[in-house]
């Protein structure tokens with residue numbers, strides 16, 4: 117008898133709390149723990165208290181996605197995204213807020229010599245990195261304007277048009293440069309080398325991706341000491357997120373007022389809002405109802421780390437010290453690699469190198485390029501979109517409801533910072549649509565941007 121009463125009481129209280137208007141019931145599920153997913157969680161918490169639970173699903177055992185490190189011969193290096201621009205303000209703020217350290221360009225980085233190898237000889241052997249790119253960089257800074265003057269964008273096209281960047285996606289970098297009177301030789305032998313290094317592609321990428329790529333070739337570049345992935349890890353820890361590592365989402369089903377997410381672990385989750393924070397192009401997530409996005413290919417970049425010594429004879433040189441610290445390449449079907457750079461000189465005859473290539477580098481080939489090769493490590497990245505002009509964009513809102521896609525912005529350019537910028541807009545888009553449709557309590561957008569999240573204890 118007493119038990120029944122208690123039970124009734126408990127049920128009544130539960131029902132009360134469920135229907136109480138001050139109780140928010142909006143759960144957000146985010147797929148992907150890279151800079152995009154972790155930034156969405158961060159900005160949702162910073163801008164609102166209307167969101168109840170935030171789950172992040174990550175199929176890998178670690179967070180960070182394309183921000184990752186490798187350890188070779190006991191030393192740690194960036195394996196994917198490595199450099200940040202001095203005006204990458206979200207990354208800079210995350211780094212400061214999370215108590216991480218900026219690793220500046222080392223003396224050797226800022227004076228790094230560049231060589232351009234055509235398969236037989238060096239066409240070019242040093243670089244003056246003065247890019248005519250200031251206009252594009254300044255336009256991009258508009259995305260840091262205050263929320264009062266900056267609209268919430270519901271598609272990539274509007275977001276780019278607002279900052280006068282859209283036109284750059286309608287023409288190739290080559291067309292832009294020819295229009296700016298760059299000589300064909302400079303385009304072939306210098307600009308191409310840089311776009312190959314940054315995006316593994318030629319000057320047929322869009323003007324915008326090209327401009328971003330050139331901005332990444334200047335001085336004063338930086339990274340997070342100990343690994344850029346710590347930005348994702350830190351943001352997740354301070355955003356009160358339920359993190360599901362090694363859990364891959366295999367299906368997303370719209371079931372009326374919420375989505376049902378099933379994972380390959382056999383679990384099922386429900387959430388009112390679902391955010392895809394990973395490129396969908398190579399994934400087999402089953403959507404019900406189906407979604408439609410423009411077809412997009414990812415450019416694969418094979419990253420090979422070698423501890424050893426390059427073979428000067430391969431480059432037609434006599435001594436290792438004649439080989440530049442960064443060897444770029446031009447577009448040529450015979451060239452097996454895109455670039456080779458020295459990550460660290462341990463001694464005159466002992467280096468750690470990083471190679472980029474469009475195909476996997478065989479041992480036989482590496483044995484020609486290197487005279488000593490003590491340790492080799494290979495990663496095949498689905499690295500960034502294969503860019504086109506005119507570029508086509510997937511929608512931010514995949515189903516006109518609450519299924520969102522942060523990585524639609526990657527067709528503009530793919531960098532850590534652009535992912536964070538897209539994520540910040542995404543958080544605002546989610547909250548404004550949530551407020552407009554009133555499925556939650558009376559919280560809405562916080563009027564102040566003050567970082568109330570600072571009170572969350574570090575985990």
Ligand SMILES: Cc1cc2nc3c(=O)[nH]c(=O)nc-3n(C[C@H](O)[C@H](O)[C@H](O)COP(=O)(O)OP(=O)(O)OC[C@H]3O[C@@H](n4cnc5c(N)ncnc54)[C@H](O)[C@@H]3O)c2cc1C
Pocket residue numbers: 147148149150151152153173174175176179180181182183195196197198199200363364365366393394395399401417419497498499500523530531532533535
């Ligand atoms: C070799 C290389 C060099 C680069 N260099 C630079 C650079 O110098 N500077 C720069 O700014 N940018 C660089 N980039 C680009 C940069 O890495 C990306 O733009 C950025 O990191 C993308 O972040 P993201 O969060 O959008 O995606 P990701 O980092 O790819 O995160 C997506 C996450 O989702 C997870 N996931 C996917 N599917 C599922 C699923 N079904 N269920 C659960 N989890 C799933 C993935 O495992 C991944 O962890 C480089 C990229 C590469 C590959």
Ligand SMILES: *[C@@H]1O[C@H](CO)[C@@H](O)[C@H](O)[C@H]1NC(C)=O
Pocket residue numbers: 205206209260
């Ligand atoms: C970065 O932090 C500074 C200081 O808190 C703030 O004024 C600025 O608006 C922040 N920038 C961005 C892009 O959030």
Ligand SMILES: *[C@@H]1O[C@H](CO)[C@@H](O)[C@H](O)[C@H]1NC(C)=O
Pocket residue numbers: 280283
């Ligand atoms: C972009 O192109 C359109 C059409 O060609 C033109 O009207 C517009 O002025 C251009 N905008 C910018 C910022 O160059």
Ligand SMILES: *[C@@H]1O[C@H](CO)[C@@H](O)[C@H](O)[C@H]1NC(C)=O
Pocket residue numbers: 367368369376377378383384402404
């Ligand atoms: C997801 O899992 C639930 C519970 O196991 C199941 O009923 C449903 O059919 C699954 N959905 C899909 C699309 O597989």
Ligand SMILES: *[C@@H]1O[C@H](CO)[C@@H](O)[C@H](O)[C@H]1NC(C)=O
Pocket residue numbers: 466488490
């Ligand atoms: C590389 O391997 C060779 C042969 O095994 C060895 O003599 C040399 O010391 C090694 N060098 C480094 C830097 O480990």
